[in-house]
Amino acid sequence: MNAHSIGGLFALNMLLLAVGVTILYALRGWVSWTELARLSGVAYMLGVAATSVVWVFELIVGISFGLVTIIGTGAVLAVVASFAGHRVGHRLPGIRVGMKIPRLSFVSAIFAAATIVYLEAAFRAARLAGLYEFDAWAFWVPKAKAIYYFGGLDEQFFRELINQPYPPLVPALEAAAFHFMGAPDVVTLHLQFWFLFVGFTAAVVGLLSGRVPPLFLWPSLLLMLVTPHVGGHFYHPTADFLIDELFAIAALLVALWLIDRKDWQLLGAGILLAAVVLTKREGYAFAASVIVAALVVTARERRAAWPKLIAVGIVAAAAALPWRIFLGVRGLGGGGPEAGGTGLFSNLDRAWPSLRLAVSTLFDYHLWLLVTPLAVVAILAAFAAGARVLPLYTTLLLVFAVVAFTYSTWAFPSLGISKEPALNPIVRLTGEVVLLTPALVPLLLASAWRRALPVVEDP
Amino acid sequence: MSRRLLPIALVLAAAIAYPVAIVSGGAPHFPDRSDCVDLATKDGEIDAVFGRFDKRSDAAARLRVVLGRGFTGSKIEGDGCGRLKVVVHGIPTLAVGKELAAEARRVGLHVTLEHAAP
Numbered sequence: 001m002n003a004h005s006i007g008g009l010f011a012l013n014m015l016l017l018a019v020g021v022t023i024l025y026a027l028r029g030w031v032s033w034t035e036l037a038r039l040s041g042v043a044y045m046l047g048v049a050a051t052s053v054v055w056v057f058e059l060i061v062g063i064s065f066g067l068v069t070i071i072g073t074g075a076v077l078a079v080v081a082s083f084a085g086h087r088v089g090h091r092l093p094g095i096r097v098g099m100k101i102p103r104l105s106f107v108s109a110i111f112a113a114a115t116i117v118y119l120e121a122a123f124r125a126a127r128l129a130g131l132y133e134f135d136a137w138a139f140w141v142p143k144a145k146a147i148y149y150f151g152g153l154d155e156q157f158f159r160e161l162i163n164q165p166y167p168p169l170v171p172a173l174e175a176a177a178f179h180f181m182g183a184p185d186v187v188t189l190h191l192q193f194w195f196l197f198v199g200f201t202a203a204v205v206g207l208l209s210g211r212v213p214p215l216f217l218w219p220s221l222l223l224m225l226v227t228p229h230v231g232g233h234f235y236h237p238t239a240d241f242l243i244d245e246l247f248a249i250a251a252l253l254v255a256l257w258l259i260d261r262k263d264w265q266l267l268g269a270g271i272l273l274a275a276v277v278l279t280k281r282e283g284y285a286f287a288a289s290v291i292v293a294a295l296v297v298t299a300r301e302r303r304a305a306w307p308k309l310i311a312v313g314i315v316a317a318a319a320a321l322p323w324r325i326f327l328g329v330r331g332l333g334g335g336g337p338e339a340g341g342t343g344l345f346s347n348l349d350r351a352w353p354s355l356r357l358a359v360s361t362l363f364d365y366h367l368w369l370l371v372t373p374l375a376v377v378a379i380l381a382a383f384a385a386g387a388r389v390l391p392l393y394t395t396l397l398l399v400f401a402v403v404a405f406t407y408s409t410w411a412f413p414s415l416g417i418s419k420e421p422a423l424n425p426i427v428r429l430t431g432e433v434v435l436l437t438p439a440l441v442p443l444l445l446a447s448a449w450r451r452a453l454p455v456v457e458d459p
Numbered sequence: 460m461s462r463r464l465l466p467i468a469l470v471l472a473a474a475i476a477y478p479v480a481i482v483s484g485g486a487p488h489f490p491d492r493s494d495c496v497d498l499a500t501k502d503g504e505i506d507a508v509f510g511r512f513d514k515r516s517d518a519a520a521r522l523r524v525v526l527g528r529g530f531t532g533s534k535i536e537g538d539g540c541g542r543l544k545v546v547v548h549g550i551p552t553l554a555v556g557k558e559l560a561a562e563a564r565r566v567g568l569h570v571t572l573e574h575a576a577p
Contacts, residue, residue, distance in 0.1 A: 002489050101467060109466030113473030120477050128490070 005188040006127070008180035012070075013044070013195045019074045020047025022081035023271070028264035029090030034102050038209065041202025045249050046268055048173070048196065049275035050077055053319055055172040056278050060326045064151040070176045108209070111218030115205075118225050119198055126194040126235035131186045133236040134422070139163050140238050144174030145184050155330065165335025167323045169278040170239040190235040193242070197234045200245035201225070204439050207252055212446040220374060220445075221438040229367045229427060230434065240428040243279040244435040246272045247286045251397060252439035254294050258389050259443075263308070270312040274319035281335055282404065286432060287316045289400035297393045337411035350410045353417045358405035361419055361430045368430070371437045378441040381448035390447055394440050401433050495540035497574045504575035505550040507559050509533065509568060511542045518543040528566040530559075539576060548575065 020043035021036070027046075030036040036043075054073050055065070063069055104112070131137045139161045146157045147168070158164055177192045178184045201221065208217050224230060234241045250272035257265040273290065277283040291313040298305035327333065339347050362372045375398065382391035408429055409415055416423035481487075492511075499505045509525045512518040518535045522545050525533045530547060538544045550556045556572040563570040 101463065103463060104466040104470070106466050106469075109469045113470045116470065116474045117477045120474070124481070127487075 005181040005183070005185045006191060008182055009177055009188065009191050009195065012177055012180040012192075013199075015071065015074045016047040016051055017044045018047070019051050019077050019081070020044050022078040022085070023047060023050055025090055025092075026081040026085035026088070027267050028262070029085060030093065032093055033095075038102070038206045041199050041204070041206045042249065042253075042268065044199035045203050045246065046271055047074075048199065049246060049272045052169045052173050052176075053271075053274050053278055055176065056167065056169050057322055059147065059153050059168055059172055060322045062152060065147050065172070065175060066151055067179050070179055105214050108214040108218060111214065111222060112205075114222060115201065115218070115225065118222075119194075119201065122197070122231070122235065123191070123194055126190040128187065129190040129235055131189075131237070133233075133238055135163075135238045135240075136236055137186075139166070140170055141174060141186055141189070143168060143171035144178065144237075147171055147175035148178040148184055153326075159330070159332065163335070164332045165327055166239070166280060167278040167283075167320070169275060170237075170242060173242075174237055186237070189237050193235040193237055196242055196245060200249065200435070203249050204252065207249075207256065208439075208442050212442040213449075216442040216445040216449075217438075220441040223369060223374065224371055224434060224438045227367065227369045227371055227434065229431070233428075238428075239280045240425075240431060241435075243276055243283055243286065244431045246276045246279065247283075247290070247432060248435040248439045250276060250287075251290050251436055252443075254290055255390060255393060255440055255443055258294065258297060258393060266308055266312055270315045273312065273316035277316050277320040278323060282408070282429065282432075284317075284320065285400070285404040285407075287313070289397055289404070291316075293393050293396035293400065296396055297389050337407075339411050339413050344411060347410060347413050350413065350417070351406070354409035355402070355406045357409055357417050357419070357424070357426055358402050358430070361405070361426045362402070362433055364419070367419075367427060368434050371434050375433070375437045375441055378444035378448065382444040385448040387444075387447040390440070390444055394444060397436065397440075398433060401430075401436075405429050492538075492540045492542060495538050495542075496571065497576075499553055499556060499572040499574050502552045502554075505553065505556045506573050506575045507547040507550055507556060507563075508571045508573055509545040509547075509563070511538060511544045513542055515543060518545055521545045525568060528563075528568060530563070530568075 017040065021040070023046045024030070024036075024039060024043040030039065051074055054077065055070070058069060058073065059065055131141060142161060143158065146154050150157070153168065174189060174192065177189055181188060204221060205217070250269040253265045253269040253272070256262070257269070269290070273287040276287050291309055294309050295302075295306060298309065327335075337343070344351075361367065375394070379391045379394050379398075382394075405426060409417065409424060409426060415425075418424050419427055421427060496508075507530075509530070510518075510521050512521065515535070522533060522535055525545055532549075533545055533547050535543050536546055547559075550559060550572070553572065560570040560572060
């Protein structure tokens with residue numbers, strides 16, 4: 001572990017950011033460089049999602065995964081996205097356009113300073129973190145090492161590991177990190193997940209700043225950051241936080257689309273949801289929950305809204321298809337639940353304990369502080385103030401999440417009814433709601449306080 | 460300074476102050492293989508280490524020498540940092556370890572006394 005490894009990781013993430021910037025250019029463009037800076041977090045997350053989805057496809061079809069493939073994929077995506085952006089009429093602003101220093105309130109400044117210092121401190125923790133998380137050393141990182149050493153999904157190795165049906169987006173990203181670091185440095189690898197978390201944080205701030213009051217945005221973000229489980233786990237080289245980060249930004253983009261009806265928001269959500277379904281098995285449920293929630297709240301305008309939402313759902317589902325075919329061809333099984341379908345009825349005695357475990361974990365102060373209660377209060381406040389679409393959308397997301405968490409324990413009888421990580425992954429699963437909270441709560445509070453939600457200044 | 464710049468200056472100051480405060484205590488430390496050597500300074504589970512090697516053949520050669528000079532019980536083990544060490548376990552006190560080290564010096568061997576890995 002050394003400065004060379006950190007420099008390599010920095011280069012990889014600059015590549016992902018550059019790809020994301022071109023995708024943002026294709027989706028919406030920007031009217032000023034300040035606006036691009038504000039949306040750089042979203043661009044980064046789009047770059048991570050799009051590039052790693054293509055990496056997965058390349059692994060599935062057997063393209064050798066080395067530096068040439070990694071960089072070449074980014075370059076091709078960037079060229080295609082730039083060309084597409086140009087074709088749809090987006091143009092770069094002049095150098096001097098929007099170079100003005102952005103206006104920042106003192107409230108924003110204080111919270112932004114606290115957030116930056118938090119992330120700087122987290123950098124130090126991530127830089128020297130050991131590979132102790134069970135899932136990380138048991139299969140996520142070994143899969144990444146296999147891709148790094150063998151250049152692909154070695155048939156025998158991947159058959160012998162646990163959780164073979166898990167899609168390889170995270171191993172591909174980790175293998176790319178190894179290539180950029182110049183070695184399979186499993187300690188510095190934690191910093192890759194720090195970069196992802198910083199990107200997520202910047203994306204939330206970039207999408208919401210200017211459209212919600214700073215007092216609604218920053219405290220809820222900071223509350224999420226300082227929760228014990230987030231602070232101690234977000235940099236572990238597993239898929240748990242990445243899927244939550246991708247999902248939260250996708251759900252936020254859909255929420256903004258419900259307000260603004262800008263197509264780029266839905267297209268961006270589609271790219272992120274494609275990555276969600278290729279990150280972990282529960283990604284299917286997460287992606288479906290966003291689409292179904294949006295379908296329900298747009299029922300009155302179904303003719304205009306539903307085709308677009310269904311198209312996003314199809315894109316996300318289609319992204320998983322090559323991996324499902326690959327699993328079938330190799331005879332690796334689909335990774336379904338132990339007691340899914342009618343099996344649930346033979347385990348009816350687990351239903352109530354599973355639901356109780358899901359809810360109690362979400363509201364566990366020692367894990368998540370008051371994040372979930374804050375979300376509930378924000379929903380109630382928005383409903384009370386007369387808002388309907390956003391609070392209903394958020395309520396549905398929470399309900400679907402609780403149903404999914406309950407199912408995850410109920411349908412796997414081998415899991416204990418316990419928050420103990422060695423017995424049940426429920427704590428990691430509930431991170432979905434926790435990372436969603438700073439994305440949606442500011443919008444809910446803003447609508448509750450009947451603050452104007454200005455339409456973003458899209459070109 | 461204008462009111463517009465003041466909040467930005469506050470953010471920049473915090474962003475710079477934290478790393479500066481950390482670095483003022485010394486440059487960031489990147490652990491290296493020397494961090495795997497935990498020299499014994501008090502009694503406890505102590506190992507006598509007759510050298511660390513990158514290649515197994517080098518370690519095996521040293522082991523032959525060590526065994527040949529009477530330090531039975533020596534063996535080759537990984538040190539947890541990607542290297543191999545020739546080691547004797549089970550030295551009960553620092554005083555016993557120092558006697559062993561002196562004995563090794565007399566037959567031309569260098570020994571380090573280290574706390575045994577947990």
